[in-house]
Amino acid sequence: MAEILTLDRIKEALRGLDIVGAMEEGFVAYSRGRVVVPPVGEMIFEDPPGDVHIKYGFIRGDDIYVIKVASGFYQNPSLGLSSSNGLMLLFSQKTGELLAVLLEEGYLTNVRTAAAGAVAAKYLAPRAVRRIGILGAGIQGRMQLEYLRGARDCRDVTVWGTGDEELAAYKKDMEAIGFRVRTTRDAGEVAAECNLIVTCTPSRKPLLSAAQIKPGTHITAMGSDTPEKQELDPAILEMADRVVVDSLSQARLRGECFKAFEAGAITPEDVVELGAVIEDAKLQRASDAEITIADLTGVAVQDIQIAKAVWKNSAIS
Amino acid sequence: MAEILTLDRIKEALRGLDIVGAMEEGFVAYSRGRVVVPPVGEMIFEDPPGDVHIKYGFIRGDDIYVIKVASGFYQNPSLGLSSSNGLMLLFSQKTGELLAVLLEEGYLTNVRTAAAGAVAAKYLAPRAVRRIGILGAGIQGRMQLEYLRGARDCRDVTVWGTGDEELAAYKKDMEAIGFRVRTTRDAGEVAAECNLIVTCTPSRKPLLSAAQIKPGTHITAMGSDTPEKQELDPAILEMADRVVVDSLSQARLRGECFKAFEAGAITPEDVVELGAVIEDAKLQRASDAEITIADLTGVAVQDIQIAKAVWKNSAIS
Numbered sequence: 340m341a342e343i344l345t346l347d348r349i350k351e352a353l354r355g356l357d358i359v360g361a362m363e364e365g366f367v368a369y370s371r372g373r374v375v376v377p378p379v380g381e382m383i384f385e386d387p388p389g390d391v392h393i394k395y396g397f398i399r400g401d402d403i404y405v406i407k408v409a410s411g412f413y414q415n416p417s418l419g420l421s422s423s424n425g426l427m428l429l430f431s432q433k434t435g436e437l438l439a440v441l442l443e444e445g446y447l448t449n450v451r452t453a454a455a456g457a458v459a460a461k462y463l464a465p466r467a468v469r470r471i472g473i474l475g476a477g478i479q480g481r482m483q484l485e486y487l488r489g490a491r492d493c494r495d496v497t498v499w500g501t502g503d504e505e506l507a508a509y510k511k512d513m514e515a516i517g518f519r520v521r522t523t524r525d526a527g528e529v530a531a532e533c534n535l536i537v538t539c540t541p542s543r544k545p546l547l548s549a550a551q552i553k554p555g556t557h558i559t560a561m562g563s564d565t566p567e568k569q570e571l572d573p574a575i576l577e578m579a580d581r582v583v584v585d586s587l588s589q590a591r592l593r594g595e596c597f598k599a600f601e602a603g604a605i606t607p608e609d610v611v612e613l614g615a616v617i618e619d620a621k622l623q624r625a626s627d628a629e630i631t632i633a634d635l636t637g638v639a640v641q642d643i644q645i646a647k648a649v650w651k652n653s654a655i656s
Numbered sequence: 657m658a659e660i661l662t663l664d665r666i667k668e669a670l671r672g673l674d675i676v677g678a679m680e681e682g683f684v685a686y687s688r689g690r691v692v693v694p695p696v697g698e699m700i701f702e703d704p705p706g707d708v709h710i711k712y713g714f715i716r717g718d719d720i721y722v723i724k725v726a727s728g729f730y731q732n733p734s735l736g737l738s739s740s741n742g743l744m745l746l747f748s749q750k751t752g753e754l755l756a757v758l759l760e761e762g763y764l765t766n767v768r769t770a771a772a773g774a775v776a777a778k779y780l781a782p783r784a785v786r787r788i789g790i791l792g793a794g795i796q797g798r799m800q801l802e803y804l805r806g807a808r809d810c811r812d813v814t815v816w817g818t819g820d821e822e823l824a825a826y827k828k829d830m831e832a833i834g835f836r837v838r839t840t841r842d843a844g845e846v847a848a849e850c851n852l853i854v855t856c857t858p859s860r861k862p863l864l865s866a867a868q869i870k871p872g873t874h875i876t877a878m879g880s881d882t883p884e885k886q887e888l889d890p891a892i893l894e895m896a897d898r899v900v901v902d903s904l905s906q907a908r909l910r911g912e913c914f915k916a917f918e919a920g921a922i923t924p925e926d927v928v929e930l931g932a933v934i935e936d937a938k939l940q941r942a943s944d945a946e947i948t949i950a951d952l953t954g955v956a957v958q959d960i961q962i963a964k965a966v967w968k969n970s971a972i973s
Contacts, residue, residue, distance in 0.1 A: 410752030424752045435727030435741040
């Protein structure tokens with residue numbers, strides 16, 4: 340019978356798993372057109388305010404399909420509960436049987452997002468990373484750095500945030516796992532010092548300008564996943580040697596590329612998908628002088644891949 | 657933590673529950689516009705062939721919301737598995753927390769469909785039912801009869817089917833629960849003998865004609881839930897004193913009313929919703945001579961209501 344896996348067991352099953360490799364496989368399948376992702380389902384509640392999103396899909400020829408239910412109930416903290424919640428259901432693509440319920444509470448969504456950043460860095464960041472820059476000292480800012488450890492050796496970090504307290508907490512947490520962290524409230528310092536930058540903020544206006552970006556920089560922009568959010572000046576995408584997205588169809592509707600298309604800075608023809616980059620060395624960084632951008636808005640195949648990997652590993656252990 | 661309820665425990669929780677009452681409440685909420693049902697999600701698989709439908713919704717102001725996943729994998733029987741599968745997820749509408757996973761395997765969908773037939777009979781069938789007629793000797797033909805026991809006292813039944821073997825099995829099963837069953841392969845005999853008729857076949861052409869229907873007959877048409885399926889001649893709906901549907905918006909797209917609208921036999925203005933009939937005695941059967949039709953295509957609020965009732969009862973027991 341299907342099992343319910345709690346977050347503890349999910350975290351246990353994640354240990355030793357090659358989630359970055361699972362993401363690579365997923366992006367390749369996606370860019371080859373093998374992934375089916377129907378429109379997202381939505382329910383909106385008014386009293387108390389909440390929203391629920393139902394995302395589902397499958398890789399053609401795979402063993403499983405996945406339905407993810409993610410919710411935000413904004414008065415939950417007053418009840419001592421997290422405002423965000425999430426679970427993933429795994430079913431057999433051969434028989435329709437329920438295989439597992441992963442009560443991941445949004446954690447797997449965070450992990451798969453961070454692992455996608457590592458994939459982008461692997462293929463696009465300079466070979467020798469001088470210093471890593473992180474914009475945004477929240478959960479994703481932490482997890483991005485954690486997952487970059489497998490992509491590059493650099494352990495020197497400059498983190499930008501808006502509050503001294505959150506920056507101090509970030510520094511403490513990340514030094515505990517082996518990084519040397521400098522904090523700043525000036526994003527320009529990150530651009531000046533770092534040649535691998537990850538932006539993970541909910542900003543609605545550019546945090547970095549084109550004049551600040553030095554040759555040889557790679558930026559992964561994770562924060563913007565709506566038409567409103569924006570972390571990079573469109574001129575950065577215009578000056579970049581390569582602009583890579585996880586999903587071209589989503590890039591037309593949201594994220595940094597959407598903003599840059601709207602501004603006329605670049606066109607969809609200037610952009611390639613990460614799955615294609617993984618498969619074709621000619622689309623990867625070609626020199627230490629290039630400026631490269633990865634604009635990631637998040638695709639359902641990441642959920643499929645991480646749910647499958649966790650489920651298979653939990654069945655073994 | 658959320659619990660997984662297997663079919664055994666679901667059947668146990670159903671005992672003693674007033675599912676017909678839960679359906680009535682649901683239909684009333686639906687017709688009052690209190691039910692939110694977003695478009696159905698769908699995935700289609702090719703090898704092996706299968707389809708998955710994701711239905712979800714909620715009653716405004718209720719405690720819960722429900723997501724139902726129903727699948728059909730047509731090669732399952734060769735593996736010793738049922739081709740149809742289903743589960744319902746219950747979540748809190750206040751916090752988004754998962755409350756229960758009901759592994760109902762399609763059973764609750766059958767029950768809520770049968771219970772809706774009982775609601776229709778309660779408000780629309782003649783007070784004195786001479787003989788019950790059932791068209792279709794399958795699972796739903798059995799369950800409709802089972803649930804009619806609470807609506808009317810009559811225990812005499814004529815059942816129509818297409819095979820002697822299935823008719824004999826039906827007779828045996830239904831006599832075991834207290835009915836006296838006569839079988840026939842002539843649907844006209846059902847119309848001649850019975851004043852409460854339930855049609856539950858996958859027919860794509862009318863099984864009954866207007867000339868066969870006697871005054872004082874009520875027919876609940878359950879079988880047609882697509883634009884293609886049809887069990888009744890549109891002239892029957894035209895001659896009827898009352899035509900009732902579970903959902904007016906669905907009746908425009910599928911079922912007997914859709915066919916009758918298309919044929920110009922009736923218009924949407926001739927039809928009222930079951931939820932309104934329950935609330936207003938003037939919309940219910942007014943005399944023993946009336947011909948009344950209930951055309952039910954199945955609405956998501958029935959899933960919400962039965963899942964909620966089962967969950968609440970399983971928590972107590």
